[in-house]
Amino acid sequence: MTTENMATASQAAENKAVLSGMRPTGRLHLGHYSVLENWAALQEQYDAYFFIADYHALTTAFDNSSSIAQNVYDMTLDWLAAGLDPEKSAIFVQSDVRELADLHILFSMITPLSWLERVPTYKDQVNQFAKGGKDIMTYGFLGYPLLMAADILLYRAFGVPVGEDQLPHIEFCRELARRFNHLYQKQVFPEPQALLAKIKQLPGLDGRKMSKSYDNYIVLGADQPEIEKRVRQMVTDPARIRKDDLGHPEVCMVYTYHKIYNSEEQAEIKCECEKGGIGCVACKKRLAAKLNEYMEPIRERREHFAGKPQLVQEILQAGQQKASRKAAETLALVRDAMGM
Ligand code: TRP
Ligand code: SF4
Numbered sequence: 001m002t003t004e005n006m007a008t009a010s011q012a013a014e015n016k017a018v019l020s021g022m023r024p025t026g027r028l029h030l031g032h033y034s035v036l037e038n039w040a041a042l043q044e045q046y047d048a049y050f051f052i053a054d055y056h057a058l059t060t061a062f063d064n065s066s067s068i069a070q071n072v073y074d075m076t077l078d079w080l081a082a083g084l085d086p087e088k089s090a091i092f093v094q095s096d097v098r099e100l101a102d103l104h105i106l107f108s109m110i111t112p113l114s115w116l117e118r119v120p121t122y123k124d125q126v127n128q129f130a131k132g133g134k135d136i137m138t139y140g141f142l143g144y145p146l147l148m149a150a151d152i153l154l155y156r157a158f159g160v161p162v163g164e165d166q167l168p169h170i171e172f173c174r175e176l177a178r179r180f181n182h183l184y185q186k187q188v189f190p191e192p193q194a195l196l197a198k199i200k201q202l203p204g205l206d207g208r209k210m211s212k213s214y215d216n217y218i219v220l221g222a223d224q225p226e227i228e229k230r231v232r233q234m235v236t237d238p239a240r241i242r243k244d245d246l247g248h249p250e251v252c253m254v255y256t257y258h259k260i261y262n263s264e265e266q267a268e269i270k271c272e273c274e275k276g277g278i279g280c281v282a283c284k285k286r287l288a289a290k291l292n293e294y295m296e297p298i299r300e301r302r303e304h305f306a307g308k309p310q311l312v313q314e315i316l317q318a319g320q321q322k323a324s325r326k327a328a329e330t331l332a333l334v335r336d337a338m339g340m
Contacts (some may be wrong), residue, residue, distance in 0.1 A: 016339035017326070018046040018195070019157040020146075021053040021094060024071035027215035028078040031202040031210035033298070036082035038161055038191055038197040039089075048089040049155050049323055052076065056092050056148070059141045062130065092319030094151065099327035104143075104150040106334060107176065109147050110183060115175065119145050120168050149173035152182075153189050154327045161195040170194040184337040188330075202260070205234045207253050220300035224292045231257075231288040236280045243279035254280070254287055262290040290295050 020039060028036075042048055052072050058065060072093055084091055094100065116122065122142065128138045140147075148169050152160055153176070160170055170192065177189035203209065204216030211217065218230045237252045239245060249255035249270045258266045265286065272278035305312055 015159040016046050016159070017049060017155045018042050018159045018161065019049040019051075019152055019155050020161045021051045021056070021058045021151060023053045024068060024075045025057070026071050026212060027074050028082075028220045029210060029212070031204070031217060033082060033220060034199045034202070035161075035163075035197075036079060036084065038199065040083040040085070042159075042161060042195070043085060046159070046277045048221070049092075049157070049326075050079065050084060050089050051092050051094045051097075051151070051319075051323070053094045053151070056144065059144050059147075060136055061135075062140070064140070065158075069196040073309075076316060076335060077302050077305050079192070080305045080312075080315070081221050081298045083301070086315040086318060090319040090322040092316055092323050095329050096316070096320040097144065097154070097323045099324060099331045100150055100154055101146075101322060102331055103154050103327075103334060106338065106340075107146055107150055107153075107180075108143070110179060111176065115172065116142050116145060117229065119172060121165075138143075141151060145169045145172040146176070146290075148298055149176045152192050154179055154330055155323070156188075156190055156326075156330055157192050158190050159195045160192050163199070167194055180334075184206065186333075187335045188310075188337050200260075203256060205230060205253060207235060207256075217289070221299045222295060223299065224288075227291050227295065228285075228288045231284045231291065234284065234287075236284075237273075240273075246276050247273035247280075249273045250289040254284055257287055257291070258283075261294055262287060265290075 029322055030307065039048070039050060043050075052075050054068055054072055057068050057071070061068065076091065079091060080086070122144075126136055126141070145168075149172060152170075152173050160166075160173075162170065174191045174193075177191050180189055181187050201209070204211060204214055205213065205218070206216045208216060218227060221231065231254070234253045236254055236256070237247045237249070240247045252273070255266075255269065258269050264271075269278065269283060269286070273283065
């Protein structure tokens with residue numbers, strides 16, 4: 001490839017928009033990190049938009065919205081800590097882009113109610129919340145996939161990095177894009193595709209899925225004492241009481257983590273554990289040291305931004321401005337197509 005060709009190829013990629021969002025549910029943990037790493041890789045190649053979905057949080061937390069602002073701030077810090085770069089990505093808060101509300105209302109005019117009612121997660125979630133004594137039979141919650149479609153189409157994104165659980169929503173979005181283009185006989189929207197990355201599922205400290213609700217997580221940006229404390233809580237081989245009991249590393253979470261975060265020493269640790277040559281306390285110390293090393297750059301970036309709330313606000317503002325420019329272009333196309 002000539003240099004000229006290379007420039008055009010990378011420009012084409014740059015012009016392709018990639019977008020994703022997360023609901024602000026509080027501080028992120030190590031299990032979220034590979035998702036963010038994947039986003040950070042995408043920002044190197046594409047015109048990237050990442051937003052904090054505060055409206056989506058409101059769909060289920062409308063009666064308990066007081067923590068949303070704090071969660072938005074924490075999530076912004078976590079994203080920056082994980083390496084999202086405001087020079088490369090537009091990092092913003094969903095509700096700061098006013099054009100989204102316009103597009104959402106225009107889309108609501110062309111969205112068949114039956115499409116929303118048949119989204120597989122919808123009835124499930126309503127029932128699940130009802131069991132917990134909470135009524136989410138709201139217009140807003142029914143419209144969750146529509147709002148998400150507006151999120152994506154507002155930037156005419158071609159790719160959306162999401163987990164498999166979001167595939168029905170992406171499908172909904174594609175159908176809506178097709179319906180719009182067909183109704184108004186204009187190719188305003190590309191049909192976005194889900195970008196399913198091979199995200200490794202990090203198990204929690206107890207071997208279940210790492211999750212806030214199980215309290216089995218290591219918070220992103222944890223300091224050394226916190227990491228040590230969490231590693232001490234990890235479940236080991238129950239057959240090992242004394243140091244010279246022969247161990248079974250394959251049933252031990254500490255070993256599972258050594259495999260992920262300490263591949264250089266994993267073989268040695270397996271061998272030592274099996275012949276009763278290393279105690280669990282020492283083994284955990286070695287893991288905590290490795291995890292601490294791994295966390296260090298993340299923690300440093302988090303602390304850097306946490307000490308500069310003004311800078312964080314400026315980053316979100318710049319992100320909003322960039323996002324709004326693209327959104328305004330799309331909205332003009334939409335209004336024109338609809339004859340408004
Ligand atoms: N529904 C997504 C989730 O729960 C979050 C989200 C909202 C989103 N809008 C989006 C993801 C647009 C991708 C694109 O994870
Ligand atoms: Fe697990 Fe390490 Fe103890 Fe073996 S020595 S059971 S790998 S903590």
